[in-house]
Amino acid sequence: MTERKPKEARVREDLPAIDPARLRGMFDDLSAIGGTPGGGVTRLAASREDGIARDYLRDWLDREGFRVHIDQVGNIYGFLDLAGAGAPLILTGSHLDSQPLGGRFDGAYGVVASCEAVRSVRAFGEARSRPFSRNLGIAAWTNEEGTRFQPSTLGSSVFAGLYEPAAALSQADRDGVTLEQALAGIGYLGTDDPPSRVESYLELHIEQGRRLEDGGCAIGVVEGNWGTVKYVADIQGEAAHTGPTPMKERRDALLAAAQLVILCRTLSDETDGELVTSVGRLDITPNSTNIVAGHVRMFAEFRALDSARLADGCRRFEGAAARVSSPGLSISLRRTTERAPGSFDSALCNLVEAVARIRGYRTMRLHTVAGHDAVPLRAVCRSGMIFVPSVNGVSHSEKELTRPEDMEAGATVLAGALYALATGTDGL
């Protein structure tokens, strides 16, 4: 269970600062890669744009003296051996891929802030001849978004041993291009080892909701995550002319999909939103004005904090799908993601809270509804997350926005926590 009452963490009060202008400059550089006229980005996993963003990060890591590794699923790591080879590793990072017409902050902010924070930690420690007991590393995980390739958090799940590398590489996008082909195409099908001896992973991310904004807090201490089940539903009907085909003889896959879209919403409404349901994507074949749809692939998501509620929603959805099936129209369901509700490391929560307090930021403890790379990382190390506010809670949209002062706050708290962890002054 989540620990709600933090222990007092004994963090030293002299902590590194970060450089907001440098943070902003790097962020703006990245935002231009795959930038859209609407102010967002389209930087799908392992796309040309993702490749350019990866090159940008790799060049930065090289210039700053990091040891760079690319693993077999394209995860990028940059290591600073501050405590010497073989010392435990403190890892931080996020992802560079985005949704189509997505926001600039989702993922990219966490990567940029990690770069700025780790650089600041090194400089601060070296200036004070402070001994580091841990090495530091930055990770940019492949295909966090799950929009081009399913499932989401694919790179971090492979790293955490939760997903087979071969299975990940064989995932295909809607044009049939596999992740392996796409990574090879941009030069990121690596052969380096992923890091071993990772002790802690700490990820900074935008909230993508508006609890922090509504509560007037700059820093979210993420205690845990909602459970999530994602489905791919293949609805097989029969293509037919929309004119002369008698209505009673139609096997309309799009009509069945529409019924399921509405059912999903109804299941959520009945819980007053405690079960969150979504259908964001339908792949309709042939998707022609004059043809009754012969096939629809539907992508449905169910999320809840409470696992019994999640299970109940899924059970009812699966039952309804069976009832929508009829002679000549079949629905087959596949679960592509099953993420149980869970908790992040409570000691990391306490540390983040203590650093934020020293820095003078108001904090809130909350859960993440969305999935993040920090979730699979729990399988192999202590894992934690820091949230900063999203204006109006908007995310996965070109309108996504996190204010400069909140970007600075997040990076400052991340730097402080990394410093405490790397110098063994985290009091944990």
Add this chain to the structure above:
Amino acid sequence: MTERKPKEARVREDLPAIDPARLRGMFDDLSAIGGTPGGGVTRLAASREDGIARDYLRDWLDREGFRVHIDQVGNIYGFLDLAGAGAPLILTGSHLDSQPLGGRFDGAYGVVASCEAVRSVRAFGEARSRPFSRNLGIAAWTNEEGTRFQPSTLGSSVFAGLYEPAAALSQADRDGVTLEQALAGIGYLGTDDPPSRVESYLELHIEQGRRLEDGGCAIGVVEGNWGTVKYVADIQGEAAHTGPTPMKERRDALLAAAQLVILCRTLSDETDGELVTSVGRLDITPNSTNIVAGHVRMFAEFRALDSARLADGCRRFEGAAARVSSPGLSISLRRTTERAPGSFDSALCNLVEAVARIRGYRTMRLHTVAGHDAVPLRAVCRSGMIFVPSVNGVSHSEKELTRPEDMEAGATVLAGALYALATGTDGL
């Protein structure tokens, strides 16, 4: 009103035969162009495949001594001046474009049968030194299907003066490519005059329903067409993360589209199928698993034989769309097609029936639910249609099939009717 009791048509009993093997050979050649593994074709209007099919037709017309014209919207005409320049023209034809993953017969069969029929008529008349009083022509109309460019029957509507050429050429497909660019790309943005002095147009087509099959008839005499209204509905919501965005705050364009899809079906069910409604296509933006859809463009069709029923269905659909709109979610409707129910030329109906009787084919009088190029042609000449059966009524599907004996029957009746018209022995 449609005349149900045919006059006795005094068609001469010596009529041309067609060559089934030649018909089949040309049909198989065309079927291979854009052929799909599932036995259908994908030959979208003004696509590369359409261009190859057009070249095939043009080469055939050249070889057979036709005078070929390409007009400004890419309609292809082949003329045989059998009665001398300036004589009235009897035109026959159909279209070469198909639906995506469409059938081989829809359109292409009519073009191929026109070629075989006109060739047979010429040879038959010349062998008997029979004087022709009319010239003969074959037409292949641009973008009948209305799937790549809207509306359907675009080329024939321009020919008939019902649609402005400039407006037709500026129609764009879903990638923003205009019809003008697409035609230029395949070399079919013509400059020739379309034919003048067209006296009659007769089009042979597959039924796309199964009334002929159920009635055991080889030949359908098409008396008229159902009315059709087609809509494009732009549903504007707001893109948002499918996870943390509270359900009550979502402006889900796909949810609204699903409601309208089901409403369309309900409106039809309430008339027991006398109003036919369809939604075959949704263009969803961004269509990503993890994003509440910000925008959906929905394509909806309404059809009825009775204009009052059609008007009532449309009125209720438009009212419902207004009610689905809500703060932050707007729906704007545009009618892209308004085709009133109407009748084909009754004398042509009688002629087709008389020829079929002489040839020993059972006939049925029926209406077409789907639109065809013969409908706009009514604006400028006598226009008629012949149907042949579709197995199981399947169309706009790779499974579309018309049996060889029915293909032969249709071409035979077409040849007979064209011969009667061109020699003035149609008794009309």
